[in-house]
Amino acid sequence: MYVFMLRLSQKASQSLKENMNRSNVHLFDLPDEILLIILNKLNNIGVLYSLLDINNGRLNVLAQENTFTNILKFVSIDDTSLINRFCIDILPRIHRNVKCFIFDPIFMERILLTTDYPNLIELKIHNFHEEISLNYFTNKSSLRSIFQEQITNLILINNDECARTCSSDYTAKIYAHILTFFKNLKILRIIEPSVVSYPPLSLCYFPSTTFSSSILTHLYINVQTFDDCLCLLDGRLKQLTTLFVTVCCAFNYSRTIHNMNKLPNLKCFSLQIFYEFQPYDRIASLLHHRNSVIDGTYIQHDIFDCMPQLHSFTFYVCTYVETVDLSYKLSSEDIQQTLMNIGLQDVTSIVNYDCDSRVACSIFSLPFQFRYLKDLGNKFPNIVFSYVTYLHVKDNDPFRHEFFVRIAKSFPLLKYLRIYNVRSSLPVDLMTFTSDNCQLYSTIEYSHLTTLDLSCAHREYVEQFLNETKIYMPCLMDLLVKLDDLIAVTKNFTRNETRRNCTKVKTLFIVPPRLDVEGLCDYFPSLYKLTIFFKCEEILTIND
Known part of the structure; x- marks a missing residue:
């Protein structure tokens, strides 16, 4: 059962009122605007498959409407006849409307080679893994022209497991290669399919030209260490306006001193960090802080001062310290005060002595968006x-x-x-x-x-x-x-x-x-x- 909330034009609203006064109202009595709203609430793949060529000219036109066919999602489909009909009959008829494809890699080549898609700019690939990049993100690929010339927005649901690959190798072969290969890429999102993390970006031991772009504006990615996060902020991504980054771990870190340039274009920054023991000392030394707790002083000096245009900063930082290293009883009120001192009101902190020897300190923006x-x-x-x-x-x-x-x-x-x-x-x-x-x-x-x-x-x-x-x-x-x-x-x-x-x-x-x-x-x-x-x-x- 579907329940729809409709926002209608005056003409459609009047037509609906007139029809509702009748005792024998049918679906086809509804105005086009309402029918299109209803169709957009349903799975468009199923609707296209069911409604095209059923000898109803009105539904045939609506099913091919631009706002209904600009995003097509082919995921978890095991019906060969459905894919065959789409590639042979349906896609050639709506190809000019398609702006985004969402699919599993097994359908990618067949769908993209079925016809031309002059307005296609976005791809979302589920179950992405290393072989996809090695086979298709190459100059010999039959899909090269689409990837290099048309795609500006790439979303990868990464199914490679972090524990099974070296992060630095993966960075060189996959992440750095993607920014080089996709010539017009402006938005890159790497997403994990579940709680199992994909291989994080690792930049510390590469030159500053690695994973660089003069046109990328939006980046959503996991990085290996806090140093890797700093690398992303060193000027290699000059046009970056939005950055969502999760620091996965920090047991392997360098002692490189990063030159933090001003980032005049960065307006939206989201940071999520989980740190264990040794990285705590690393952060403290980087920040010349009196202790290893990330608080308001850290945020002001190393984030706000470097990003003058920043107007949206969402963060969740969870750091850990051994209680033997604390000379005082740490409380959430102490950390909260440092955040208020720099004018951050919509934030809070949690201090949790989760065992006899360790305290977990969390600070995060409100509302919590992670x-x-x-x-x-x-x-x-x-x-x-x-x-x-x-x-x-x-x-x-x-x-x-x-x-x-x-x-x-x-x-x-x-x-x-x-x-x-x-x-x-x-x-x-x-x-x-x-x-x-x-x-x-x-x-x-x-x-x-x-x-x-x-x-x-x-x-x-x-x-x-x-x-x-x-x-x-x-x-x-x-x-x-x-x-x-x-x-x-x-x-x-x-x-x-x-x-x-x-x-x-x-x-x-x-x-x-x-x-x-x-x-x-x-x-x-x-x-x-x-x-x-x-x-x-x-x-x-x-x-x-």
Whole structure:
């Protein structure tokens, strides 16, 4: 069932009112403007396939309308006859309207060579991997003229895994080559398909001419280190107006001193950083700061002063320091004050002592506009994180039921949750996993949660999440958990209260390895993949 909100012209509105007064109104009685709005709410590939050549001249014209055919999406299509008809019959008729293609690489060559597309300027390629670049982004490619002369906006959903390739090699062969090969590229977006990161950009050991462009205006990309982020700001991208960058890690960093030139054209900057231990010292030395906490002083000196035209700065910086290096008790109020001192009002900070020896310090702009949030503890501000789909919670103190109530309310679109907490809020002798105390809790619903990682969580949290009287997860498909905890909480796969949350699980990762899993498959009726890990290494995968 579709519900449409329509904004109509006066003529269309009057026509609609007249038709609504009739008792036998049909779809074809609606004015063209309304029909086109309805069609644009549907999948245009399906509409084109269904409506063209059905002996209705009006629908035939509407289906080929410019605003309806300027973006075509061919993703997750396994119908050969559909692709054949599009390439033979439909695309040659609408080719002048097409401005953007969204497709899987397996369709790319056939679709792009079907006819000419004089107005095509944008490509979005799903499941992009290194071989695509090596095979098609070359001077010998049959698609060379389209890539080099027409495409100004390139979006790659990168499916290459970070752990399987060297970032510097990937930078030279793929990223740097793309900026050289696409002669008119102005917008480049490299996007990760899931929580698994793609190979980040690594520039530190290359000359300043690497990954450079005189026309690129928008860049969205992951980089290896903080140094790599500084490289992007050293003048090699002179026309850059918008930069969205995520610093993935920083265990390998150089000691190069970067010459930070003024960036007069940069107007929108989004920065996301996660730093562990050693990089903290690196940032401090770069900034000549009195400690290793990134705060308002850092933002003023190394961002605002270098970007005089900047009018939009969104950021999420999560840095870590060992408590032994702190000479005082760090608080979010301290950091908040430095941010207010430079006039930043729509920002906040979180300080989380997530273990005995480490403190995680986060500062971010409001509203929070990133998909990830890491190392969130028991204490966090009362705001709604509307964009976050991936959340990692960790604390030295145990999480109570009320904490997960707040998580459900504060993260309404949460899809991936990882819990890292080995401390229980209950004495061991009270952990009987019976239904007697179920009514003590209000049931929480995580409506969108598809992946739950409890592999580093106390058994109490396995009980919290699998017991449907406490938490209900209607979309849970991937579960990571210690097998012994799973057996205990489900009472050897017989307990009714934990059964419903397991019914849709398709992928189960269990640690440590045990092969005596009798009753498991019956308890997980949708299971098609069982993966057993030992010391974080996969040792056995069973596909049903």
